[in-house]
Amino acid sequence: MATKAVQAVEAATSAVTRTIEAPLFKKRLGTKQVFLPNFVITMIRNPKLPPTFASFIVPLKLNKLDLKDYLWNAYGVPVVGVRSYIQLQKLRQDKPGALRISPRKWFRPRSIKKMTVEMERPFVWPEEPTGDALEKWDNTMYKAANEDKSEQEESYRPDSRERPNTKDRVAMKEQAKQFLAGEEKWKSTPKLEEWIDVGEPEEVETDLDIEPTNPGR
Template sequence: MATSAIVRQGPKLGTKEIYLPNFTLTLLRTPNLPPTFASFIVPLNLNKLDLRDYLWNCYGIPVTSVRSYIQIQKLRQDKPGARRPSPRKWFRPRSIKKMTVEMERPFVWPEVPDLEKWDKKTFDAAQKEREENEKQFRPDGRQIPTKERASIAEQARLLLQGKEKWKTGNTRREWSEWENVGEEIEVERDVQLPKLER
């Protein structure tokens, strides 16, 4: 039995090898650097020649010089994001490698978008509140005084200096708002209590 094959004319597809990078480069916004410089956060195993070749082959940017340094992170008492904080277990986050390249042509950052359309104030307020709540669950959370304690100390200082007077909450005026001015009514009339034998 003969099988018929469809012959396609034109270039063969899928034969050209394409190499895509398996790492992530983060371009940093650096307003203090001149426009011919760009700064990146790169993986620890990336070297200067790799970054130069990457920028030339992907974006066609000729690079004249590359500077790199490794920023060691501070020692922490516990892993960030841990469900149960464990005190006295030291942890050092992974180091960050940064590279600064000097280009032949200047690069200008686009203007910062207006973030008020996306309610940036609410996002920042929620993030600040989340960070304050996380401080309570740190290993040293009980040693840090709370905001309430600081406000009570401020009120006590003002009282001792005589700038404020002591105010009690049980004034006659406040109690009078809750007084019953109507006639007393017995609610449960049909209840008969058993007599106690002596």
Template sequence: MSTRVASQVGPKLGRKQIFLPNFTLTLLRTPTQPATFASFIVPLNLNKLDLRDYLWNAYGISVRGVRSYIQQQKVRQDKPGAKRPKPRKWYRPRAIKKMMVEMEKPFVWPAVPESFEDWDKSTFDAAAEGRKEEESVYRWDARMQANKERGSIAEQAKALQSGEDSWKQTPVRDEWEDVGEAVEVEQDVQVPPVQR
């Protein structure tokens, strides 16, 4: 007995064949929506028929309806990723297109894992924290914020004032360290006279 392909059994949809798609669809976790609805972030040039056709031919999901809207981004100072943002140079990031799909069968998200040790999340978080500290040095307002050494000095001063810590004086040497006999480096140097 032969098996029928989903495109032969289901409704007539687009016949545009895509073997290696050059776009990315991001499925969003939306716990407030019913299980028959799914939300996606899609490229700006993707339309409702393309999304419906893609879901049917790739996953065999029949779609009842598709809603789409374009969300404008907030205006920001300078382009993202700039080491030192330029003040008063405004930039609006590219808009985001979102689509909400109503499916015939419900889709239930898998449970959130309790432990992220399999994915080495602690190393990822440590690297992100280190990257954040490195980038804070290059921010445009970095000079206005107190650095770590200044905070340490302030803590030491508070401890001295409250009496928790006592002043430790380092011994000062009154005499120079003897390194040997003094030797004149340049001998018999003749300086040419200045001409006027």
């Protein structure tokens, strides 16, 4: 009986504490109402962070108080602390979206601002989709497009001609293995067809006057 009484008292105390703390916590946040937000906040999966921490990519103009207010009013998530930093992007050739990459015209994309928040309650990510589940988002085409883009960017580097062609080397190695194993036979390059006469030769433009190249001689 004593244990049940203690549990009831603790439950009532915690309920009263939540009732008192919630308005105080909300009072410290902003009260500006935004009905049509024109910004995007992206949550990043980071397995190195503890369950009580979450990482976000936010606009450069967003500050810590804005993110804290956003998480509380939109999702009811109380935030204990926020840390932010700006990540400088790497140099790349030409601007994004160009139809044809211009070599040796360097461009630095806009920096990315990231924020890490500490929450009162832990958050566990769902399991990552693998295998056939990724095909719903055209994962094969996405990987092929990224590989093609990387190869195109590498071909425009100043030292691209000095680097070995890995694809050709691998293809020649596989073909040599097939020759040695007898799976494929060597075929010489066929000779080009010889010129075939279809009639008697005929002289054309007989009345054409050609000026000498060196009239003084």
